[in-house]
Amino acid sequence: MITEDFVTTSVTPSESLATLSPVEVARLQDASQGGLYRLFRQCCLAVLNCGSELDSTKMVLERYKKFDIKISQKHRGLQLDLINAPASAFVDGEIIQGIREHLFSVLRDLLYIGDELDDYCHGLDEGGTITHTVFQILRHADVFRPHVKPNLVVCWGGHSIGHDEYEYTKKVGYELGLRRLNICTGCGPGAMKGPMKGAAIAHAKQRIRDARYVGISEPGIIAAESPNPIVNELLIMPDIEKRLEAFVRLGHGIVVFPGGAGTAEEILYILGVLLHEKNNELPFPLIFTGPEGSEAYFETIDRFLRKTLGDAAAKRYEIIVGDPVKVALRMEAGLRDVTAYRKATSESFHFNWQISIPLTFQQPFEPTHDNMATLNLFQDQSPCDLASNLRRALSGIVAGNVKEPGVQAIEEFGPFELCGEPDLMDPLDQLLNSFVQQRRMKLNYQEYTPCYRLTGVAGAIA
16 A cells, blocks of 8 residues: 555565564564564664654654554565555555665564574673674674675764765765775765765776675664665664674774764774774774865864873874875775785684774663763773773763654753863863754754753853
8 A cells, every 4th residue: 555655565575584483573573671573663664764864763753653564474484564664665666675675684683683692602701792792793694705805994974964075975985986995884874875875886887796885773873864775784783882893893994074973982982992002003094084174173073082082092093184085095005904914913804803892892881861970081091991981971962862762861851961070071062062063963953952961161061
């Protein structure tokens, strides 16, 4: 059944997951607190809502409140019944093939995370168990290419960026693609879509038929950042921390475009990891880049990082403005170093086992008001630990901006309180204010109301 805005139909998998057990079907249809139904429905709605400019989970769920999804086992195999699904996911009554594949990627990852990984890693410490979990999820999704030289470039950046910045991300992606490099992003719009779009054109010109556009998301954010149409390998990690670890373990280098709080969180994550003493000699190309006119943005980022983490952090990244070719050449050179290092150390090309990720970056952080208020935002700690706590602060702000539980908590209890010494809080205040002034916090907002309040710094946002 098709109406102007909604479609009710059934779809079957094209390749994998042809059958499920009765137990798996029951878990996915169980609407109780212990069931997967609510999460499964929300993630599937995000996939079907591909291309939407909404970045509020609450708004997406309200707009499609009559959407439902049912699972049935027919004699011919698995079938998903879509009820009142977004019409934009269909063409002439048929579901778009890429969206169909993404639906079953969601199904694959949610079931595997819930069923296969419980109590799996006997004999490992907590950090080793988390890394092994990330490895198992990625392997189960068949994303590894074991004998291919490092060529997967992770691109981070804001989902809410201007036209000039978006066009620049496409140009960088194009130059990377011409050099036969593949792209991995957070799978959403803006700086997550642009590099893939540019690379797709370059890959077509180079007649590359197996190009990769890997999108890595997590349940808390996928409804606010629906997968973009170019993603051809979609992964749903259990939480933001495993999502970030997946980027670092799977990717071989990172390009960071302008963004907001989420991008700052990602920067703090990778720099905090690279500042760990065990990673001092590990090659990992990290480039910050944007179009002409973005100098002030990167000056703000650079100043914040130097004031909080020190000059040692600045040695781990390079800033390139307005030069997509230079970005691609520097990344290509960096990947040659990565290849040489992994050959010399007999390390795998497809999974970065060598990088040491401290447990504080791996443990899931729940951004409650109490947890945000008690973060250690003082300088009596190592740069690595400070980066971890600053990342958690930014993660909480992202949750308060776009994630359903965080938005609800802000509505009920008011803004998160962040307290620290002025030497840290002042640069953080300046950074966040710059995001607000540049409209980088949310997509298309008319007036942004901060979900946070800083104390311990003069002129903090109230």
